[in-house]
Amino acid sequence: MSIPIEHPYDFDPTYGLGLAELRAIRPPQAPPHFDNFWRERYVGALGVNPQPQLGESRLSHPDWHVHDIAYTSTDGFRIGGWLLLPREGTVRRGLVVGHGYGGRDQPDFDIPVKETAVLFPCFRGLSRSSRPPISSDPAWHVLNDIDKPESYILGGCVEDLWVAISVLIKLYPQLDGRIGYSGISFGGGIGALALPFDQRIDRGHLIVPTFGNMPVWLSLPTTGSAHSVQNYRKTHGDVLNTLGLFDAATAATRIQVPMLLAVARFDPVVAPPCQFSVANALPTSNDHETVILDAGHFDYPGCEEQHALLTEKVRRFFRAT
Known part of the structure; x- marks a missing residue:
């Protein structure tokens, strides 16, 4: 296995950093x-009555009963998504799965869990939760109310996750304390912000998480959402005052549940130093594991083998015991 050498970008998606240097990066002070x-x-999100509504989905799968789902999050925002229920066995665990900044058009049917109710919410403004005037384009979505910390879109997305936990508990009260979270890229950063403050989540899996180490996130060339915020900062120099409150690495220092992280050494969308800042921030006294991928947001030789190994770790991590 080795990081990609040939790529189409006009910058180096490793940023010239070796593994030792990546492992040495620490999060900024809160x-x-x-x-x-x-x-x-969080207290505000707990006070929301989510009023979940289930419907039969046009999608079908041999292993899962597929339901369309909608629920009410904070600010009266209606969130859409899918709920998968196992065709075999009983529901013994819950799992909320967050998506990347591209949104999602269907659930992940190959998720390696059994006897688990799996909720796939679409975060506000994206996919099934799109609503004007919020743009579903990541370059604009990430800027929505960025000048107002109390109403910045990322905070609402974190609340959507917390309310998703409430939805699973409302539907299946026996799952309280047996619900995990898994999120990739955008969903990974949102998960890192949500996990420290919700004791109902018993473990988390974050894949190439974004929003880590905001000072670094704002300084490195990228094709991801950070590029849009970097341009915004040219005329709004105080944006870091808001972003400091939404730093996934700062939040990760407060996570107290077992974590499985997957971070990449090469990534043109989420800079590896930002990903490693999240992984490195986890308290060393807890049961955490970090899997290092050669690349993220990029196809590379050995990708299938690395992800197969990660999938097996995920299977064990979320085992319904």
Whole structure:
């Protein structure tokens, strides 16, 4: 296995950093009111009656009963998605799965879990949760209310995740304390922000998470959502005052449940130093594992083998015991 050498980008998606240098990166210090900011939002999300509605989906699968689902999140925002229920066995665990910034058009049927109710919400403004005037284009979505910390779109997406946990518990009360979270890229960053403050989530899996180490996120060339915020910063120099509250690496220092991280050494969309900042921030006293991929958001030789090994780890990590 080795990181890609040939690529079409006009910058180096390794940023010239070796593995030792990536492992040495640490998260920025939290703003003084970081914890209170998120605790207050969490209390507000807990007070929401999600009013979940289930319907039969046009999708079908031999292993899963597929349901369309919608629920009400904070600010009265209606969230759409899918709920998968196993055709065999009983529901013994719950799992919420977050998507990347491209959204999603269907659930992941190959998710390696059994006896699990799996909820795939679409975060506000994206895919089944799109609503004008919020743009579903990542370059604009990431800027929505960025000048207003209390209403910045990323905070609403974190609340959508917390309310998704409430939905599973409302539908299956026996799952309280037996619900995990898995998120990739955008969903990985949202998960890192949500996990420290919701004791109902018992473990988390983040794949190439974004929004880690915002000062670095704003400084490195990229094709991802950071590029849009970097352009915005040219005329709004104080944007880091908002982004400091939404730093996934800062939040990760507060995660107290077992974690399975997958981070990449080469990634043109989410800079590896930002991903490693999240992984490195996890408290060393807890049961965490970090899997290092050669690349993220990019096809490469050995990709299938690495992801097959990761899938097996995920299977064991979320085993319904």
